[in-house]
Amino acid sequence: MTDSATTPGTDVMIRLDRVRKCYPGQAVDAVAELSLDIRAGEIVVLLGPSGCGKTTTMRLINRLIEPSSGRIFLDGKDVTAVNPDLLRRRIGYVIQQVGLFPHMTIGDNVGLIPRTLGWDKARTKARVDTLLDLVGLEPARYRDRFPKQLSGGQQQRVGVARALAADPPVMLMDEPFGAIDPVTRERLQDEFLKLQAQIGKTIVIVTHDVAEAVKLGDRIAIFAEGARLAQYDTPERILSEPADEFVSSFLGTGTAVRRLGLRRVGDLRFEPLDGTRPIDDRCVVRADQSVHDALDVMLRTGSEIVTVTDGTGEPIGLLPFTTVLDHHPTDGDDPSRPRERSGH
Amino acid sequence: MSFASYLAQRWQHILVLVAQHAEVVAIAVSIATVVGVGLGVAVHGRPLANRLALAATGTVLTIPSFALFGLLIPLVGLGTAPTVTALALYAIFPILRNTITGLESVPASVADAAIGMGLSRTRRLLTVRLPLAWPVVITGIRLATIMVVAIAAIAASVAGPGLGQLIFHGLAHTGGVNALNDTLAGVIGVALLALALDLLFTVLFRLTTSRGIRD
Numbered sequence: 013m014t015d016s017a018t019t020p021g022t023d024v025m026i027r028l029d030r031v032r033k034c035y036p037g038q039a040v041d042a043v044a045e046l047s048l049d050i051r052a053g054e055i056v057v058l059l060g061p062s063g064c065g066k067t068t069t070m071r072l073i074n075r076l077i078e079p080s081s082g083r084i085f086l087d088g089k090d091v092t093a094v095n096p097d098l099l100r101r102r103i104g105y106v107i108q109q110v111g112l113f114p115h116m117t118i119g120d121n122v123g124l125i126p127r128t129l130g131w132d133k134a135r136t137k138a139r140v141d142t143l144l145d146l147v148g149l150e151p152a153r154y155r156d157r158f159p160k161q162l163s164g165g166q167q168q169r170v171g172v173a174r175a176l177a178a179d180p181p182v183m184l185m186d187e188p189f190g191a192i193d194p195v196t197r198e199r200l201q202d203e204f205l206k207l208q209a210q211i212g213k214t215i216v217i218v219t220h221d222v223a224e225a226v227k228l229g230d231r232i233a234i235f236a237e238g239a240r241l242a243q244y245d246t247p248e249r250i251l252s253e254p255a256d257e258f259v260s261s262f263l264g265t266g267t268a269v270r271r272l273g274l275r276r277v278g279d280l281r282f283e284p285l286d287g288t289r290p291i292d293d294r295c296v297v298r299a300d301q302s303v304h305d306a307l308d309v310m311l312r313t314g315s316e317i318v319t320v321t322d323g324t325g326e327p328i329g330l331l332p333f334t335t336v337l338d339h340h341p342t343d344g345d346d347p348s349r350p351r352e353r354s355g356h
Numbered sequence: 357m358s359f360a361s362y363l364a365q366r367w368q369h370i371l372v373l374v375a376q377h378a379e380v381v382a383i384a385v386s387i388a389t390v391v392g393v394g395l396g397v398a399v400h401g402r403p404l405a406n407r408l409a410l411a412a413t414g415t416v417l418t419i420p421s422f423a424l425f426g427l428l429i430p431l432v433g434l435g436t437a438p439t440v441t442a443l444a445l446y447a448i449f450p451i452l453r454n455t456i457t458g459l460e461s462v463p464a465s466v467a468d469a470a471i472g473m474g475l476s477r478t479r480r481l482l483t484v485r486l487p488l489a490w491p492v493v494i495t496g497i498r499l500a501t502i503m504v505v506a507i508a509a510i511a512a513s514v515a516g517p518g519l520g521q522l523i524f525h526g527l528a529h530t531g532g533v534n535a536l537n538d539t540l541a542g543v544i545g546v547a548l549l550a551l552a553l554d555l556l557f558t559v560l561f562r563l564t565t566s567r568g569i570r571d
């Protein structure tokens with residue numbers, strides 16, 4: 013069984029080496045000479061406008077689309093010419109439209125690849141139950157249902173569980189939270205991050221939602237037309253130092269606020285508790301919440317200062333609005349301010 | 357002789373003919389299912405082969421059954437052989453067409469997921485595409501069955517087995533004793549057999565189609 017026992021952040025798990033894809037009959041390349049390294053254990057988000065080649069790039073990795081030229085490496089080995097079915101069993105793939113098998117129960121959907129790999133019934137069932145638990149679906153309740161008996165969000169999770177079934181070291185997810193309402197979407201994203209903290213896969217996610225990219229990505233690859241890699245960096249650096257005009261215009265306004273979401277309250281230097289002040293229980297944030305959440309509390313309650321608590325709800329300090337301001341870099345490159353375009 | 361006393365006297369003989377009738381239909385439809393589904397799978401995704409197969413098997417349907425039975429005599433002789441051959445030829449088209457339609461109705465996302473998870477071609481066919489196409493395929497088999505139950509009656513013209521013998525005998529001896537009763541028994545027998553097979557398929561459909569794709 014494969015396991016991502018590699019040290020996160022060091023080994024390259026996926027390497028695209030000058031990969032090019034030109035669809036037959038098309039004048040321009042959908043992907044033009046793309047080179048991209050994705051390290052083991054990290055979440056890389058492919059972000060870019062519609063039609064820029066995100067899906068094509070992702071499907072080049074598991075060779076659902078064969079490259080016109082260039083080479084693809086997985087875990088150091090050239091997989092450009094290996095049997096694609098064998099390659100795909102090492103790469104979990106969550107397609108945008110979920111694509112559960114409607115004639116199979118949830119359990120059979122998730123267990124199909126383990127069964128194909130020759131696992132016995134008992135081992136498969138144990139695996140299915142573990143995975144359903146992992147994605148927050150009670151096995152006893154959902155195992156024997158059919159896909160049509162699940163909500164869209166639940167189906168989405170089954171899709172993720174199915175892709176995880178054979179414990180592949182790599183996961184490709186094409187807009188996995190695409191067709192879900194904002195509230196459920198946010199919850200699924202949170203669950204997903206928790207899940208990744210447990211399983212530590214190498215994950216490539218496609219999205220065209222900046223907020224989602226910032227929230228989920230260890231690194232973000234911003235694509236321009238033809239899968240030209242406009243910038244490939246951490247969310248923090250992409251938001252604070254967009255590489256060019258294309259990136260900053262794609263990120264749009266609000267990047268300063270988005271950056272607040274990247275920072276934990278606990279990372280700021282907050283002030284000691286001040287015994288004279290009664291604690292208003294509406295003006296409270298946990299240290300593991302984001303600065304964005306803290307600001308949200310301030311705006312909602314009209315208070316310039318909030319109490320910070322630890323995981324158990326015990327107050328540990330105070331966070332005034334001025335601290336939030338002080339900690340927020342406001343360099344001239346701040347993309348939230350409209351830039352002056354050179355006129356032509 | 358009244359129809360009732362005719363039945364009372366001849367029911368055993370009639371039942372034997374019903375059984376023979378059902379038997380040739382079953383054999384012919386089984387052969388046609390293997391050929392039709394196999395052909396459907398083979399031409400799926402190949403537009404030219406697809407059209408050729410449909411055109412060829414569809415043309416068979418335009419040959420009057422009387423003529424087809426006759427044309428087969430020099431090739432396979434008289435009796436059961438031309439009967440089964442002709443019925444199978446007629447039954448292929450509905451089964452082939454529904455197999456093609458069924459396979460085409462598999463949602464692209466489902467097919468994509470199956471490829472993406474590394475299922476081999478054969479696996480995809482057996483575990484995903486055919487089971488999903490099955491409700492449409494079995495409907496084709498059902499249509500083919502009902503259709504050939506009626507055509508099988510003509511098989512008596514080439515000395516084929518079944519209820520056609522009663523009908524032909526009755527028609528050949530119009531005015532004779534029991535001529536009308538023979539014809540009537542044959543015609544009613546065919547209709548009842550068709551009805552019974554139709555019911556059988558309703559049950560088969562429920563037994564063989566996943567609850568996940570039944571409404």
Ligand SMILES: Nc1ncnc2c1ncn2[C@@H]1O[C@H](COP(=O)(O)OP(=O)(O)OP(=O)(O)O)[C@@H](O)[C@H]1O
Nearest residue numbers: 035036038042061062063064065066067068069220
């Ligand atoms: N099968 C195909 N045949 C021809 N051209 C294609 C095909 N699939 C995609 N393209 C073209 O390739 C380019 C990249 O498409 P791709 O689907 O990778 O974009 P994307 O970044 O995923 O867009 P979106 O955000 O809208 O999903 C587009 O210009 C598209 O029109």
Ligand SMILES: [Mg+2]
Nearest residue numbers: 066067068218
């Ligand atoms: Mg896409």
